[in-house]
Amino acid sequence: MEPLPAVQDGRGVAAEGRPRVPQTQRPGPHTGGVEGSFGRVESRGRADPERLPGVSKTQMMSRAPNQDGPEETGWRATAHNLNLNRDYTKANAPEMQAMLALLRDWDPLVCADIHVTDGADFEPDVSIQVEPIHLGDPQLHATGIAMRDALLGKLAAQGSLPLPFYPEPVIVDDPASGFQVTEYIPRYSTGYFPTRNRYTVLVETHSWKDYATRVRVSHNAIVGLAELVAAHSIEFRGYAYSRDLSPISGEPVTVYDPTTPQIWRVPYRGSALAHRTRAARRLPGAQGVCASDRRQAGPARAGPPHVEAQRRPP
Template sequence: MYVDLHVTDGAKFEHDVSVQVEPVHAGDATLQRDGTRWRDAVLADLKKQGSLPLPYYPSFVHEDDPSSGFADDVPPPRFSHGYFLLRNRFGMLVETHSWKDYPTRVRVTRNAIVSVLQQAARHGTQWRADALAADQRATHLAGTSEPLSFAAGPDARTVAFRGYAYTRTPSPISGALMTHYDESKPQIWKVPLRDQITPDVVVEAPRGGYLIPAAQA
């Protein structure tokens, strides 16, 4: 199990933390089940302690445009927790929000760590056994169809997101639209969430392994 404790910036909203786990959207089916249960348990613990947690990364589909909504996808290489589904292990990204004050971020991060450790104490033995069983299944992938990348959408569902009232006006410097948030006016945004994930590149797993050029090794 690997946990990346991180802080994000960007838009202003009321949610104070997001928790993403893999395997959830891809990887071994048994580990996806375990990963989903782990994520949901941590989210539930955080909610009980007063947080407004999210199960997806709150980055707009179109930069700086709240109306574009969000995509909950298999993490790209930018996010470290996505590596672990490829190794039949569990990775979690805990992302607090930089617009919250420092004591809030420390408290929420502490609560997440405690929840993670409690879940590991309760279920770690079974999760380890499931991971080792997934390793064995992976030895039989040769000749089977394996996805290399995934995509979310284009279908979306509408979610209620706790943001703030905002306006978008041209920047006096660049002329591009800028978003200005009014933190005195909490607002429920009804925005699209693309979370139907399908493989977009699928190949036959090689029977003899890969030869990786030294420059990429």
């Protein structure tokens, strides 16, 4: 897996020096989704700080105001009848407005959304869908595929039968109709994060599996994802800093404290990519002048071969 690539408007490290490793969130609207929260808490408590530097400091978020344990599971909507897993673009719910403000402040590179499947019964116990792969900037797809495949490998090594797609029959309740890749619109988290040039990991444990299995698999997915991101970061000797909103621009401003050394655990982008390319074509009789430059170039003058003088525009 290559290092996480450069993305637009990334800020590297969050306030208070916390590294931008995966922020795990649980949707709550799905019956049984509470195991994602238990797996998340268990993962945080067992994180090995030497094996996963900074993971114990990972900010964990939950958006499940209508979920109250595995017995009182609630339903897909809040008390205002708003489904938070359909509210990323409209942001009608105050809970989603708070979530989006938190995402804007932290700007995580990778987020995980922990769900439970609906519908059919089968052997696989978890599916992993990562975007951008089918959505978003094509330059991010290769890393998304590598992250998905690496996480699938980790889960398989721990006894799971993971899938790279959501196992919903093409025709509802007809297994013989087969399966298809799902491309999510931005109202869902899986479609929303690619619009921000960020990665999202949709974890769907299988609702027909027993509760202990779903907690274990959720735990394995969260820790495995944290391991992948932590493995592709570097330790950089910096200073403590804070990020507050500027009273002038309203945007976050970094203020450093040079009296307090601090280790930053941040992604390292070790390769360079062309931001823009253009194919050059020669004009008949021209030497060293491409078509796009001809409008600004003067007539050819005598000189060394393959050299042409150009007149600077006024």
